[in-house]
Amino acid sequence: MEKRLKLLRERMDKLTREDSCVAFSGGVDSSLLLKTAVKAADKNHTKVYAVTIRTRLQPGEDMEIAARVAEECGAEHVVLYLDESREERILENSRERCYHCKSFLFQGLKHWAEKRGVTVLLEGSNRDDLEVYRPGLRAVRELGVQSPLAELDITKAEVRRMAQALGISVAGRPSAPCMATRLPYGTRLDFEVLDRLAEGERRMRSLGFGVVRLRLHGDILRLEVAAEKLADVVAQRENVTAALRELGFHYITLDMEGFRSGSMDLW
Numbered sequence: 001m002e003k004r005l006k007l008l009r010e011r012m013d014k015l016t017r018e019d020s021c022v023a024f025s026g027g028v029d030s031s032l033l034l035k036t037a038v039k040a041a042d043k044n045h046t047k048v049y050a051v052t053i054r055t056r057l058q059p060g061e062d063m064e065i066a067a068r069v070a071e072e073c074g075a076e077h078v079v080l081y082l083d084e085s086r087e088e089r090i091l092e093n094s095r096e097r098c099y100h101c102k103s104f105l106f107q108g109l110k111h112w113a114e115k116r117g118v119t120v121l122l123e124g125s126n127r128d129d130l131e132v133y134r135p136g137l138r139a140v141r142e143l144g145v146q147s148p149l150a151e152l153d154i155t156k157a158e159v160r161r162m163a164q165a166l167g168i169s170v171a172g173r174p175s176a177p178c179m180a181t182r183l184p185y186g187t188r189l190d191f192e193v194l195d196r197l198a199e200g201e202r203r204m205r206s207l208g209f210g211v212v213r214l215r216l217h218g219d220i221l222r223l224e225v226a227a228e229k230l231a232d233v234v235a236q237r238e239n240v241t242a243a244l245r246e247l248g249f250h251y252i253t254l255d256m257e258g259f260r261s262g263s264m265d266l267w
Helices: 002-015 028-044 061-073 097-115 129-130 137-141 158-163 190-204 227-235 236-245
Strands: 021-024 048-052 074-082 121-123 212-217 218-225 249-252
Touching: 002 028, 002 097, 002 158, 021 028, 021 097, 028 048, 028 061, 028 158, 048 061, 061 227, 074 097, 097 121, 097 137, 129 137, 190 212, 190 218, 218 227, 218 236, 227 236, 227 249, 236 249
Parallel strands: 021 048, 021 121, 048 074, 218 249
Antiparallel strands: 212 218
């Protein structure tokens, strides 16, 4: 791991010889990127901005985490408000939604950076992201945003080990993709529904299910938890169903295969 971390530090040293900004979610990938960028920028006497894009598709609690971790890393935290409901191609929720969304968001980030003379834009995709369906990465490349972790073939497991070694507080934080992934492709995005799904996931976490997704298929709600937690859902079925029915979900099912990242992409 030390050799891989050394490679990342060397890469960040080159990238931060000018002022830069990191598209910062507060997740482990962008936090590792930010931590190493700030360290390198201090040596280069340049500045790093941690820019968190606040959208209607991100749970509000992510903002609190991002602000805290940016402070821990010693970066100036900037919140950029962008409303993706203005972009019809995002609302249509086609299989290319992620591409249109990333294009919209990173164009906004690039515009913000250009006004401040910042030419180096960084984001935290890792090598594993290149091996699954991620149309948004095409938009990242088209807009000239650099992905140092992916470029160095650093995997998610390596990211977590490095983050832990550097004392980053979110080293073990589960991935938190945008809420649009809770609806099947072709189902138009409804922000009221997505807000209820976000609240439902928050309630499930409060019941002890750390990794959880609620996927809505018409009237049927599909609950995904880690495979080792399936029996716990059954044991707490009354609490689970009560918490979700209060939010207007009536047909509640448990996915027996457990949590699978990107499960909406499987069919």
